[in-house]
Amino acid sequence: MNADLIFAELAAVLKSRLPSAGGDPDSSYVAKLYAKGPDAFLKKIGEEATELVMAAKDQNREAIIAETADLWFHSLVALNYYNIEPNDIMAELARRQGISGLVEKANRKDA
Numbered sequence: 001m002n003a004d005l006i007f008a009e010l011a012a013v014l015k016s017r018l019p020s021a022g023g024d025p026d027s028s029y030v031a032k033l034y035a036k037g038p039d040a041f042l043k044k045i046g047e048e049a050t051e052l053v054m055a056a057k058d059q060n061r062e063a064i065i066a067e068t069a070d071l072w073f074h075s076l077v078a079l080n081y082y083n084i085e086p087n088d089i090m091a092e093l094a095r096r097q098g099i100s101g102l103v104e105k106a107n108r109k110d111a
């Protein structure tokens with residue numbers, strides 16, 4: 001299993017679900033979300049994040065995995081809508097590699 005490939009393949013499918021690409025809300029969950037507008041998928045991100053927190057509080061491993069998948073999926077739906085590629089997030093994480101969060105925070109101008 002190759003995480004990069006899975007993200008890239010999913011991103012390509014999500015692109016095809018945009019209204020501009022002819023996504024059909026009658027046959028596609030993602031196209032239905034896009035047809036409803038950003039509030040619909042942004043609300044799902046909030047819901048899935050809450051469900052992940054509850055799964056973690058319950059120490060339910062299977063639920064943590066499932067809810068994280070739901071959260072990542074709906075986040076990718078949102079990223080695609082805003083024309084941001086999964087690779088853009090990977091690049092940001094790569095940029096942060098090796099920089100302690102404590103050091104980064106201390107160096108913020110407004111810290």
Ligand SMILES: N=c1c2ncn([C@@H]3O[C@H](COP(=O)(O)OP(=O)(O)OP(=O)(O)O)[C@@H](O)[C@H]3O)c2ncn1[C@@H]1O[C@H](COP(=O)(O)O)[C@@H](O)[C@H]1O
Binds near residue numbers: 030
């Ligand atoms: N990875 C996913 C994926 N993960 C979760 N979901 C859907 O997300 C929805 C929300 O999950 P919930 O557990 O919150 O279910 P719910 O409360 O009944 O949902 P709501 O009615 O509140 O929206 C469910 O309908 C899930 O099936 C997904 N739907 C699609 N994908 C991927 O997206 C591709 C395109 O999907 P379509 O656009 O539907 O063809 C698929 O081939 C998959 O690869």
